[in-house]
Amino acid sequence: MQHKTLMILIATLCTLVAAHTRADSRVTVHDFFGPSAARMRNDVVSVLERQSGLTIVSKGEVTSAARRLGLDSFSPDGRQMLARELNLSAWMSGLVERRNGKLQLTVVVYDGAQHMRVARARLTGNNLNNLRSAIRDQLWDQSGRAIMEASGPEPARALAADKSGTSDMVISQAEADHFRDTSEPEQTTRRGGNEALRAYLGVGSPYRSLDYREPVTSTLGDYQLSSAALADIHVAFHPARFVTDGWPSWLGLDAAARITISAPTLNNNGDEFTSRYDGFRVGLRARVPLGRHSVSAFSGYAMSRYAITGRSRDISAPVPSVDYRSIRSGLGGEFALSDALGFGVDAAWLDMLSVGDIGKWFPRATAGGLELAMFATYQLSAHTFAQAAAAYQRTFFDFHSRVDDKNVAGGATDQSLTISLGMGLAL
Secondary structure (H helix, E strand, O other): OHHHHHHHHHHHHHHHHHHHHHHOEEEEEEEEEOOOHHHHHHHHHHHHHOOOOEEEEOHHHHHHHHHHHOOOOOOHHHHHHHHHHHOOOEEEEEEEEEEOOEEEEEEEEEEOOOOOEEEEEEEEEOOHHHHHHHHHHHHHHHHHHHHHHOOOOOOOOOOOOOOOOOOOOOOOHHHHHHHHHHOOOOOOOOOOOOOOEEEEEEEEEEEEEEEEEEEOOOOOOOEEEOOOOEEEEEEEEOHHHHOOOOHHHHEEEEEEEEEEOOEEEEOOOOOEEEEEEEEEEEEEEEEEEEOOEEEEEEEEEEEEEEEEEEOOOOOOOOOOOEEEEEEEEEEEEEEEOOOOEEEEEEEEEEEEEEEEOHHHHOOOOEEEEEEEEEEEEEEOOOOEEEEEEEEEEEEEEEOOOOOOOOOOEEEEEEEEEEEEEEEEEEO
16 A cells, blocks of 8 residues: 555656656757847747746857867757757747848747747838837747647657658758848948937037138127037937837927036137027938838927027127028938948028027028037947937128128028037937
8 A cells, every 4th residue: 555655756756857857848049040130039038038937048058068068059950859868849040031122030949849839920121120119029829839848859769750840941051141141231220220219418629710701890890709518419219110010100309408507708808608509309200211221301390599698797799699590301311321330411501580689780681590410329228329420500691880880790600510429318
């Protein structure tokens, strides 16, 4: 009786151990191939790491075991031997391809017992960010059950077992090298990508110079602002990108602000003044994707103010304060220079609505303006980037002065340059 009871206990214990081993499936995600394959593989691993009852065996551990045992990790036989060595119940490989202007990721799951295909997931996206979203949302639904139910290795099983399902997606070392050498890199998350929200905060400094043309009034003097602490803020929001990748996703809200603290300046006589610069704009931008690049058209309301006041009431400012209000319209382009590096440029015409005090000094003044902005971004992670930006604005005047005016000059050119360096977030 005791012997029978002992046998029952041993059988029950073995069942529990087997059930526990079954619940803790061990899977490895081997090399992925094609454009942005490394990033796709990392996203797949991230999905698997969130699942319970699953242990991820690193690619480094697989590579080390293959080197130690002298096995080819790209052959079915080699993978089956490695599955036995590392007790793998599932093995995954992937291939990223461009098809009809879209990106397609094929992920194949093999069991550890015979290296037979037990699942295949095919995910597509209009661009890299769409494909990454598909991995997060669809991969486990398509392959999770097969991964958890994949058969683990059985040491007694012969290598000559049927491998009829292994031909699909088994890539040789030579083919792997071909994919690595010839795949076009896909930019990860770049400015102009498919993010719904992109925000940038930088610090820098403005430079400004106002030069009169043919001045007659002796009190008129040129002016320069050489430096001041500046905060540069830019936000782009595309609400339709939450629900579609079609043309409505091209349309977005574009807003920016440049704000400085007051800075002391001197005129040619050594008189002190306090200068301050602020600039704001808000408008709509239509950004049209062209593969890894994009072009855009934009229009909106813009204002920039340079206020200058004397430290003493007895000293008159050599130039008037300006408050430029305009309709800012133009074209832009954004270009992917590498997998992480991007470059962009905007060119805009400023249709002046008002100019501030300079219009009081010269009541018949007419003005126009243009702006050129450039920026370079470097991707730091999936959602963060570093950016260097520069913006040049040129406002030009014809004063149409008369000899009996209080201030007489032919015109003026007001130039400003702002430079900033900062960090951004893309979601």
